[in-house]
Amino acid sequence: MHAMQYDITLPADYDMGIIRDRVATRGHLLDDFPGLGLKAYLIRERGPQSPVNQYAPFYLWASPAGMNSFLWGPGFQHIVDDFGRPEVQHWTGLAHEEGVASTTVPRTAVRRRQPIAPGTDLPSAVEDAVTRTARFARLDGVVCASVAVDPRRWELVHFSLWADDAPEAVGDRFEVLHLSAPERPALTGGRQW
Known part of the structure; x- marks a missing residue:
C-alpha cells in the first residue's frame, strides 16, 4: 500500500463550488481505476474549521503500477493543466484497517501528520502506530x-x-465529496509487511 496526497491551496475568495462541480462531474472517472485502493476527494473551506480553501485528494494505492499509471497518465495531467503541478506527498503504507462503519459513505476525513523525533526507536514507533490504527478503527x-x-x-x-x-x-x-474505491479490499487489514 502507498499513500499519496497533493494539497491545492486556493485563494481566500475562491468559489469552492467550482471544485464541488469538478468532483461531481469527474469523480466517477476513477471508480474503476486499476490499482487504486481508494481516492477520497477532499476539500476544506476557509472559515472556523480551516485557515484555507483547499482541494486535497488523498489516495491509498493497492499497487505501485496503479499509482504510476495515474501520475504519468491523463488523470494527473488534468490537475496539472488546471492548477499547475502540485507537490505530491507520498508515504509508504504501514497499516490499513476497515472501521466499524466500513459500509457507510464517509462524510469527513482527518489527516494527522506526526514527526518521528531523532533518537526515537523506529521499530517501536512503527509498531505503536500500527497498534493505534487498529484501535482507532474500532471507534464509532x-x-x-x-x-x-x-x-x-x-x-x-x-x-x-x-x-x-x-x-x-x-x-x-x-x-469528503466523493469516494472512489475500486480495489479497497486489496488494501488488506493490519500490517503491510
Whole structure:
C-alpha cells in the first residue's frame, strides 16, 4: 500500500463550488481505476474549521503500477493543466484497517501528520502506530483508518474516513465529496509487511 496526497491551496475568495462541480462531474472517472485502493476527494473551506480553501485528494494505492499509471497518465495531467503541478506527498503504507462503519459513505476525513523525533526507536514507533490504527478503527463512526510513513522526512501520516463529523479525531479535517474505491479490499487489514 502507498499513500499519496497533493494539497491545492486556493485563494481566500475562491468559489469552492467550482471544485464541488469538478468532483461531481469527474469523480466517477476513477471508480474503476486499476490499482487504486481508494481516492477520497477532499476539500476544506476557509472559515472556523480551516485557515484555507483547499482541494486535497488523498489516495491509498493497492499497487505501485496503479499509482504510476495515474501520475504519468491523463488523470494527473488534468490537475496539472488546471492548477499547475502540485507537490505530491507520498508515504509508504504501514497499516490499513476497515472501521466499524466500513459500509457507510464517509462524510469527513482527518489527516494527522506526526514527526518521528531523532533518537526515537523506529521499530517501536512503527509498531505503536500500527497498534493505534487498529484501535482507532474500532471507534464509532470510523469507515477506515490507515497509517503510513515518509522515511525521507521521518513523518507518520494518520488518515481516517468517518461517517460523521469525526468527534474523536485530531488533525486537519476535510469534507469528503466523493469516494472512489475500486480495489479497497486489496488494501488488506493490519500490517503491510
